[in-house]
Amino acid sequence: MTTAGRRVLIGRIVGLYGVQGWLKIESWAEPRMRIFDYQPWLLGAAPGAELEITGAKGRLQGKGMVAQLPGIDDREKAAALIGTDIHVAREQLPPPAKDEYYWVDLEGLEVVTTQDVQLGRVSHLFATGANDVVVVRDGARERLIPFIQGSYVRSVDLSAGRMVVDWDPEF
Template identity: 35%
Template sequence: MVTHECELKDLPDFIPYGKIVKAHGIKGEIKVAPYFSYPDDLQLHQEIALVDTEKNRCTLWPVIRSRFQGNNAILKLEGIETRNDAEECRGIELWIDKTLMPRPDDGEYYWHEIEGLMIETDDGIALGKVSDIFSSGAHEVWVVTGKGREYLIPAKKEFIVEKDDQQGKLILTLPPGLLEINES
């Protein structure tokens, strides 16, 4: 088995991809539920990290093969040979090298590019920082926290006016009434 232990600080280009939900089949494959709705092509990744975020520890694993089944990724990792081996991975996060991810279309961003950005409306109202992102089924939703409030903002590319990487902010044009709905 060609794996090696590491610490998260050793993987600055790796980001969370998804969580291992269960073993798949009897030959040691794992099923991963991706965190975002347009998952990366895992074929580009020769190595992934299985991460225990509570212990700040990780293990790098060579990828033998990967494929998709519905919305889930199925991976075969070198050294995970049996269903029991795969079951031991249940609940662990799978991280990937973000430098290998294909560039999304104009106006679309990966979660890791949005989380932590400040959100401002096009008329200059600072709402707060993107503290979390989740999928509602129809689209992603940004959880924006600031000034004792929390706003749920649909992640729609037509709302984005500008992404300012220098200032770490996203300027949005929001539909009338969206902020008021969040304040009740």
């Protein structure tokens, strides 16, 4: 599977800071400040309907982060962006380490058991605190499989678009 054209959700605009258009943001980059290294930002929810921003800068502020975006210089303009997702092109991110994956790269993979029983495709993933969970959909059926490599996730082959799991197809 190719990463070309894929977008990665890397943060969200969550509030206002001051009167000069600064915004409070959440960052899911590691470390959090790295979000400013990945530009341009694509603000919005749907490809083709986003606003491309280059030159965002920011800093840590208390327990959170604040950002200043070019062209957003007053509180009113900034308020219109609250709740907006921050995406970046997948190609901007560094390659993951061996046996590590960006969630966006796993989405859409065919999921089969170790006995080659098809379970569906990866819809999305979410974090629980203990481990990440892969949501596998096959029509109306949905399975939640812990993303624990070696135990439940036996192999991931991005080039073949396939994930092999040790999972009971009836569960």
